Structures are given as structure tokens and as C-alpha cells.
Amino acid sequence: MSFTTLKFIIFFGIVFCCYFTFPKKYQRYILLVASYVFYAFTSVQAFLMLIAITLITYVGGLRIGKINDLESEYLKANTLEKDEKKKYKALQQKKRKRVITLVILLLLAILGFFKYSKFIFADVQWVLNLLNMGVHFKYESILLPAGLSFYIFQSMGYTIDVYRGMVEAEHDLSKYALYVAYFPHIMQGPLGDYSRLSPQLYGQHDFDRRSAVFGLQRVAWGFFKKLVIANSLQIAVDRAFNAYYTYEGIVWILVLFFYSIQMYADFSGYMDIANGCSQMMGITLDENFSTPYFSKNIAEYWRRWHISLGAWFRNYVFYSLLRSPWLDGIRKKYKKQKKTYLSQTLPNVFALLITWLCIGMWHGAAWTYIAHGMFHGFFVIMDSAMSPVVTKWRKNHAKISDSVWFNGFRIVRTFIIVNIGYAMFRAQSLEVTGYVLKSIFSGVHKSVLGAFLFNHYYYIISAFIGGIVLLLVDIYHEKHLELGGLRTVISQKSAPVRYAIYIMGIVAIIFLGTYGDASLNSFAYFQF
Structure with a gap:
């Protein structure tokens, strides 16, 4: 059930009315039933999963x-020597580790x-064919x-937080089920921190006119972005990539x-x-x-784009790797040799490398997604490794580094890098990516450009008008957030x-x- 369909509008209207009509103690149950x-509507198999x-x-x-709980009760009830207490805690930690390992592996x-x-079968088959093994998988x-x-990562994050002692385990199954299945975020986030x-999902809420109006305005803004801008551009982009060999320049x-x-x-x-x-x-x-295309470098871009995913990988992958015995050993080794830069940088680089490989794989089972993740990871790693040099340069050249033109250059540069990455992200294969990037430098090809613009002029004009509105809103938001x-x-x-603005929208x-x-009803990240 896509957000931009009449079916969803009717569905949400019913949910909203029930939510504020029935007694408040039933609100979370209404949300749980609505979410299920x-x-x-996706499929019975998906629901069972x-x-x-x-x-x-x-x-x-x-x-x-x-x-x-048992550990806490035991320690309160018994006076133990320091060594005994340490052994007991280590034993309980092993039990916790076995459980969390089993959950994560599952x-x-x-x-x-x-x-x-x-993806795995296809690559294995490719290797077998290369070796002329005569084996074919069906x-x-x-x-x-x-x-x-999305919901696997969200529920995994909850379990890890319980393991780390950051949150208490939820005993009410209906409450926890709502946290996992809450319908606005189950399809493509944001990944919610438990x-x-x-507390918001389980709490009771009174109807608030201001929240209802502001929320409805934001829903309308989302419809505008999707229907006017994204859908129009999707048609032109899909046609280009589906027949990529007919386009050049x-x-x-x-x-x-x-x-x-x-x-x-x-x-x-x-x-x-x-x-x-x-x-x-x-x-x-x-x-x-948070206006990601105004970012001045790739590291900042990922703090502004898909913020909840970046936070998830930072909290549960990157920091876990940094605390691992392997990287801790590297840190201590170079610290002992008084090589401060290497002791700080090398563990960071290795952790970032693995994290960005995981981010690429999370997006999809294809070499294009892996390449996209590693491409962005390269710039994040370079930003981290060069940080001392860049910080020193900016301090010595504050007038240049703080200037409007220099920061404008950094924004444009970052946007170009992001666009190059999209050649990997959108292409059907790395071969197509190579064709696209190589073709850019093959010349203008006015006839091809003219035909593309003519065949898609309606969609381009609609998206252009919408894009100008989007740009102005983002600029205003960036400057007047306070x-x-x-x-x-x-x-x-x-x-x-106010009503003139609503009517125009x-x-x-x-x-x-x-x-x-x-196909236009579906959102791009549904496939992930």
C-alpha cells in the first residue's frame, strides 16, 4: 500500500479518526492493528516474516x-570477593554474548x-562457467x-541496546510488536531508536490542532516532492538507463x-x-x-542524507569494530611506538572500510551497490585521514576557508562526487556504469541531447518548476531553522x-x- 495511493489516504483517514475517537488507552492497539x-497488504508471506x-x-x-535481572539480584543478595565477582560477571557476560550472537546470526x-x-548463486555460477566445470545451478x-x-536492522538495534544495558527489555509483546511494525516507518524508515x-508509541495523545495542521502540511509537501518532481524525473531517467546504448555525450x-x-x-x-x-x-x-546537497564534503553529506541509517552503522558497526581486540591491538601497538597519528588513524581507516563495505551491501545484492559504498567510503576515509592536515590549513588560511566562494566550490564539488556515485548506484551493472562515465567525455552530441530534451520536455518542465520550489524551500529552511x-x-x-498557499500547492x-x-507509486527505497 503505497503512500501516494487513494487506498492509503482512505486507510490513514480511518486510522486517524479511530485513534482520536476511541478512549486513549486503546491508541497503541489501534496503531498495532493498523500497522499489521x-x-x-504486501503479501501473506511477508507478514509471516x-x-x-x-x-x-x-x-x-x-x-x-x-x-x-538475575545478575543484579544475585550481586545484591551475595557479598562476593573482588575475584569472585569478576568471575561471576564474566560468566553472565558469556551467556549474554551467546544470546546476542544467536539473534544476530539468525x-x-x-x-x-x-x-x-x-547474487551469491550468480557469482558462483560465473566462476564455474569460467572454469568449464559443466555444473549449472537451477x-x-x-x-x-x-x-x-529496515525492520531487521531496527529490531537488531533494539536487541543490541538491551545487550549493552542501554534499554530495558520490553516484556509486553504487543508494545514491542508496535515498535517493529509501526506503519509509517516499516517500509523505508527512519530507523527508530527504541x-x-x-515512549511516544506507547503513550496517550490528545488531539492537537497545530500538530494536525503541521503534519498535514508536511504530508502535502511529501506528495509534491514525489508526484511532481520524483515521478517526472523517474520517467526520463528510467528511459535513459533502459536504453543506455542509444545515449551518449x-x-x-x-x-x-x-x-x-x-x-x-x-x-x-x-x-x-x-x-x-x-x-x-x-x-x-x-x-x-537535512538539506544533503548543501554538504561541503562526503562525510558531511552522510550526516545529512539517510541520517538514521548512518547513525545505525556508526553505533552498531563502526564503534563495535573500533572496540574490537583486533583494532585495539593496532592502536596499542603504534601508541607504544609513540606513532600517535598511526595509532589514531589506522584503526579508524580499517573500521570505516568495513563499515562502508557493509553499507554498500545493505543497499543491494549487486556489485554496483558495493562499488557505490566503497566509492563513498574512499572519500570519507580520506577526509578522516587528512583531517589534521586540513584543520591546520584552514586555521592558517581562515580568510579563504571561511569565504563564500570557497564554501560554494566545496558544495559543488561534493555534489559532483555524489552524481558520479549515482552512475554506479543506478546502473544495471558496472559495465553500464563504465559506459555512462566514459560517454560523458565523448563530446556534446547535440542531436542526442536535443532528442532527449524533446521526448521528455513535459516531465522536465514539471520537475523544473517543482525543483525550483524545492530549492527555495531548502535554502529558506537552511537559513531560518531558528x-x-x-x-x-x-x-x-x-x-x-495561508489558504492561497494551500490552494496553490x-x-x-x-x-x-x-x-x-x-511503478511510479512505489518509492525508490522500497527495493532495499
Whole structure:
């Protein structure tokens, strides 16, 4: 059930009315039933998988919580010597580690089966063919349950937090099930932190007119991004990549630029709808975007783009690697040799390298996604490794480094790097990526460029108008965040001005939006 369909609008209208009509003590049950109905529309098999993941992590969290409680009770009831206490704690830690290891392995096995089995079989078959082994696998394609990567990572994060003692294990299965399945975020996030999100999901909320209006405005803004900008550009981009061999020259610069805007409008549009629906019910989801194309380097870009995913990998992969005995040994080795730079940098580089490999693989089972992850990882690693040099240079050349033109150059440079990365991310294979990047430098090819613009002029004009609005809103948001954002400013205008803005927005969505093709209803990150 896509957010931009009439089916979802009716569905959410019913949920919203029930949420504030029935007694508040039933609100979380209404959300749980609504979330399961919403997800069941994908398929019965996917719904059963959601139940399985919920039960695995719920039981895992309970078991770890039980070990924690028994340890605490035992230590309170018994006076132990220092060595005895240390041995007892080590024994309990081993028990916790066995449970968390089992849970993580189960989750990764499920994710690997659905997401990576085809990729692995295809590569094994390629090697066998290369060696003329005469062995051929018969492989049936497996349908990836919608949102699997997102809710597996979210529930895994909860279990790890229980293991680390950061949150208490949830004993009420209905509460935990709602945290995993909450319908605005189950398909593509944001990945919700249990300690921040759970009190809001389980709490009772009164109807608030301001929250309802602000939430509805954000939903409308998400519809505008998706229908007017993303859908229009998707048609042009898909046609170019589906028949890539017919396009050459600088038309690919335009296509990659279109794709970067499409992805931002599509993904952030989804987040606007998810956050807006939640805000209408008094629930605040984490922000997942913060004007990423205004970033001055790739490291900053990933602090502004898909923020919750970056935070997840930072908290559960990167920091875990840094604390590992392997990297701790490297750190101590060079620290002992008084090589401070190497002791600080090498563990960081190795941890970042593995983290970005994982990020690439998370996005999809293809070499293009792995290459995209490693491409971005290279720039993040370089930023980390060169940090002392860059910091010193900026200190000595503050006038240049703080200037508008220099920071403008950094923003444009970062955007170009992101666009090059998109040639890997969107292409069907690395061969297509190579063709696209090579073709950019093959000349102008005016006839090809002219034909592309002529065949897609309607979509380009619609997206151009929408893109200008998007750019202006993002610039305003970047400069006036302290005022509470654009919605706060609009709310302070007179009624005629407010309603004129609302009407113009609705008219733009209706007349400039791109509809019709069922594939356009789906959001880009559903496939992950």
C-alpha cells in the first residue's frame, strides 16, 4: 500500500479518526492493528516474516534482560570477593554474548537468504562457467519482503541496546510488536531508536490542532516532492538507463543530475509523509534528511542524507569494530611506538572500510551497490585521514576557508562526487556504469541531447518548476531553522495568505504531478 495511493489516504483517514475517537488507552492497539493491516497488504508471506522477526528479537531481548535481572539480584543478595565477582560477571557476560550472537546470526541469515542468495548463486555460477566445470545451478528467484532490511536492522538495534544495558527489555509483546511494525516507518524508515520512539508509541495523545495542521502540511509537501518532481524525473531517467546504448555525450550529465534530484525528492518525500502522518497523531519520528546537497564534503553529506541509517552503522558497526581486540591491538601497538597519528588513524581507516563495505551491501545484492559504498567510503576515509592536515590549513588560511566562494566550490564539488556515485548506484551493472562515465567525455552530441530534451520536455518542465520550489524551500529552511521552519512562518500569516498557499500547492500537485504508471507509486527505497 503505497503512500501516494487513494487506498492509503482512505486507510490513514480511518486510522486517524479511530485513534482520536476511541478512549486513549486503546491508541497503541489501534496503531498495532493498523500497522499489521498496512503490512499485510504486501503479501501473506511477508507478514509471516514480520511476525517471525518480531518474535526472534522479542525473545532474544527477554532472555538477555532475564540474565541482567538475575545478575543484579544475585550481586545484591551475595557479598562476593573482588575475584569472585569478576568471575561471576564474566560468566553472565558469556551467556549474554551467546544470546546476542544467536539473534544476530539468525537475522543476518534471514536477510542473506532473501537478499543475497541470487547474487551469491550468480557469482558462483560465473566462476564455474569460467572454469568449464559443466555444473549449472537451477535457481528460483526469491521475492524480498517489503521493508525487510529496515525492520531487521531496527529490531537488531533494539536487541543490541538491551545487550549493552542501554534499554530495558520490553516484556509486553504487543508494545514491542508496535515498535517493529509501526506503519509509517516499516517500509523505508527512519530507523527508530527504541529509547526515543517507544515512549511516544506507547503513550496517550490528545488531539492537537497545530500538530494536525503541521503534519498535514508536511504530508502535502511529501506528495509534491514525489508526484511532481520524483515521478517526472523517474520517467526520463528510467528511459535513459533502459536504453543506455542509444545515449551518449553530455546528455548523461543531465541524466545523472536528474537522478540525484529524483532520489532526494523521492526518499525525502516518503519521509515527509511518514513524519507528517506521525505528527498528526502526536508522534515525532527522527529526521532522515537535512538539506544533503548543501554538504561541503562526503562525510558531511552522510550526516545529512539517510541520517538514521548512518547513525545505525556508526553505533552498531563502526564503534563495535573500533572496540574490537583486533583494532585495539593496532592502536596499542603504534601508541607504544609513540606513532600517535598511526595509532589514531589506522584503526579508524580499517573500521570505516568495513563499515562502508557493509553499507554498500545493505543497499543491494549487486556489485554496483558495493562499488557505490566503497566509492563513498574512499572519500570519507580520506577526509578522516587528512583531517589534521586540513584543520591546520584552514586555521592558517581562515580568510579563504571561511569565504563564500570557497564554501560554494566545496558544495559543488561534493555534489559532483555524489552524481558520479549515482552512475554506479543506478546502473544495471558496472559495465553500464563504465559506459555512462566514459560517454560523458565523448563530446556534446547535440542531436542526442536535443532528442532527449524533446521526448521528455513535459516531465522536465514539471520537475523544473517543482525543483525550483524545492530549492527555495531548502535554502529558506537552511537559513531560518531558528524560526521554526517554513510551516511556522506560514502559520503566522493571515488566513487569506495561508489558504492561497494551500490552494496553490494542491493545484500544483494535481496539474503538475505525474500519475498513471503503477511503478511510479512505489518509492525508490522500497527495493532495499
